[in-house]
Amino acid sequence: MTRARLALAVAALLAAPAASPQPEIPRLVTTADVRAALEALIRRHYPAAEISVTATAFSASAGTMPFTLHRIYRDASISRETYRAVGPGRDGFALQVSYSTGRYTGPLATPQTLREPYWSTFVNEVAAAGDSSHLWVSCSYGAGVKKEFHERLLWVLRASRRRTWNRAAPAEIGAGRGERSAVARGAAAGGARPRGPVTRRSRRYFFKTLSWAGLAAPAAPAAAPAARVR
Numbered sequence: 001m002t003r004a005r006l007a008l009a010v011a012a013l014l015a016a017p018a019a020s021p022q023p024e025i026p027r028l029v030t031t032a033d034v035r036a037a038l039e040a041l042i043r044r045h046y047p048a049a050e051i052s053v054t055a056t057a058f059s060a061s062a063g064t065m066p067f068t069l070h071r072i073y074r075d076a077s078i079s080r081e082t083y084r085a086v087g088p089g090r091d092g093f094a095l096q097v098s099y100s101t102g103r104y105t106g107p108l109a110t111p112q113t114l115r116e117p118y119w120s121t122f123v124n125e126v127a128a129a130g131d132s133s134h135l136w137v138s139c140s141y142g143a144g145v146k147k148e149f150h151e152r153l154l155w156v157l158r159a160s161r162r163r164t165w166n167r168a169a170p171a172e173i174g175a176g177r178g179e180r181s182a183v184a185r186g187a188a189a190g191g192a193r194p195r196g197p198v199t200r201r202s203r204r205y206f207f208k209t210l211s212w213a214g215l216a217a218p219a220a221p222a223a224a225p226a227a228r229v230r
Helices: 003-014 031-045 147-156 182-188 200-213
Strands: 050-053 057-072 078-101 112-115 120-127 133-141
Touching (some): 133 147
Antiparallel strands (some): 050 057, 057 078
16 A cells, blocks of 8 residues: 555545434433433333332332342451342342432442342442432342343443443344444444544554654654763
8 A cells, every 4th residue: 555545544534424422311310310211111121110219219120039148248258147138030120229419428439330149239329410419329130131121221320421422322222132223223324433532542553554654754863872971
């Protein structure tokens, strides 16, 4: 490839159209917002789910069962005594969202997923503007929970809020398992694929490409070593 062709290819890459705006995550400030954002999703995948909402709490569950557990403490010690708790079975889930004023000051880093003996629990805090209030999210789920439901649920609950701007939303509810997202379908039909962010690595690769093509400014010659003074 000649330098002229390589320069044209780099220019075309930089001039590629930007990705279409991604759908925004629903704004969650109160438990009523959580209900509006999730109730239809839950009913579509789990018609018999139990849903409860108050001014300070939202809960939804399906496929739960009683368990006998040993309490595990922060120092990893395990209690000899057992206790009974209700949790999700293999295909179930149990979601709890509570509203509190002020900032979250608990001990857990968020968001994160806790691995428990029989299920996993995703925890997160969704802060309102100005940290005037927050929603505490705890979502336990079994290993066989429905994939489309689980992905959409965690997307709404800001599981990936730090990288959401660079991710397409999961396929719309009702899409079959394994079906490509709308973005991928558009690309297959001839549309432009979204461009990723300009990272340090991609920027370094870009300038290295220019250097190979002879388009980058030549490096300054190294200074001659200073003469020794006897």
